[in-house]
Amino acid sequence: MGKVQLYESSPPSAYLAPYVKSYYRFEYAADGIGFLGLTPTGTAEVTYIREPATVPPTSLRPFRGLVAYTQLSSSYRNGLRNGCVVYGIVLHPLGMARFFDGDFKALGQMVVNDGLALPGCNEIFAPMASAGQAPSFAAFRERAEAVLYLGLAKRPELPDWLFGMVSVMNQGGWLVPQIKLAEQLPVSWRRFESVFADTIGCSPKTYLRVLRYRRFLWACAQPRRMGLAQLATDCGFYDQAHLCHEIQALGGKTPGHYLKGRITVYGL
Numbered sequence: 001m002g003k004v005q006l007y008e009s010s011p012p013s014a015y016l017a018p019y020v021k022s023y024y025r026f027e028y029a030a031d032g033i034g035f036l037g038l039t040p041t042g043t044a045e046v047t048y049i050r051e052p053a054t055v056p057p058t059s060l061r062p063f064r065g066l067v068a069y070t071q072l073s074s075s076y077r078n079g080l081r082n083g084c085v086v087y088g089i090v091l092h093p094l095g096m097a098r099f100f101d102g103d104f105k106a107l108g109q110m111v112v113n114d115g116l117a118l119p120g121c122n123e124i125f126a127p128m129a130s131a132g133q134a135p136s137f138a139a140f141r142e143r144a145e146a147v148l149y150l151g152l153a154k155r156p157e158l159p160d161w162l163f164g165m166v167s168v169m170n171q172g173g174w175l176v177p178q179i180k181l182a183e184q185l186p187v188s189w190r191r192f193e194s195v196f197a198d199t200i201g202c203s204p205k206t207y208l209r210v211l212r213y214r215r216f217l218w219a220c221a222q223p224r225r226m227g228l229a230q231l232a233t234d235c236g237f238y239d240q241a242h243l244c245h246e247i248q249a250l251g252g253k254t255p256g257h258y259l260k261g262r263i264t265v266y267g268l
Contacts, residue, residue, distance in 0.1 A: 161186050162195055169208060175236040178205070212236045213250045216243070220258045228255060 165185060168176075181204075182189040196204050215235040219226060228240045237243040247255045 159195070162192075165192065165196075169204070169211060178208075208236075209246065209250065212246065216247060216255070217251075217258065225259070231255070 165181065168181065168184065178189075182192075185192050193204055196207070212235050216231060219231055219235060226234070228243060232238075232240045232243040235243065237246060244255055247253070247258070251258070
């Protein structure tokens with residue numbers, strides 16, 4: 001395996017700038033280049049680019065028995081308390097789970113036994129590894145969200161309605177108009193915006209824009225290809241024109257560029 005070199009860098013696209021705390025560019029062997037961002041809450045964003053060939057997500061199946069992984073400095077590892085470093089790619093545990101076919105107990109055992117867990121991940125994976133029965137995906141997701149998105153296990157001062165709304169947003173909030181989201185809050189939208197920005201590091205509007213963008217990237221990576229009109233509907237854009245405008249603004253590329261499969265993005 002090649003060694004991953006990390007360099008402090010500027011975000012390659014404008015959409016990352018408002019909410020990324022620190023940013024790195026990494027080069028991995030001869031396979032390509034990638035950009036890795038750490039958010040204020042410690043979660044990680046990764047865009048891994050390999051051109052002209054594409055790298056389908058199914059190529060990550062060898063992670064099931066992975067032992068070797070990239071060693072990074074302790075200061076850098078401490079910053080990635082909500083990610084798992086694998087082959088130089090930081091995987092969000094929720095995204096990581098889909099590469100294990102729902103075998104969450106095996107995933108927990110691999111992470112713990114192979115020493116892949118970082119601070120924060122232990123809170124998710126260790127109980128899974130020692131459980132007599134593998135937890136359901138719903139239980140796994142609930143625990144992962146509590147630890148990852150807001151760190152509620154360590155931050156009891158955060159209001160329940162904030163965690164609840166972030167969960168709604170992450171589970172399909174990109175499809176819900178802002179006015180409908182506001183109706184579910186026990187506080188004013190202005191109050192929600194203030195607390196959300198202080199905690200997450202960006203406005204709810206920016207967060208939802210990123211969710212729609214990531215949903216679009218995920219949809220582009222699926223075997224079944226969809227047209228722009230269907231993608232706009234499924235990803236929560238107002239219409240096809242809105243999709244084209246947002247993807248160009250956030251990713252710096254046209255939707256057609258992603259649909260051609262020239263760039264593969266591994267979501268966190």
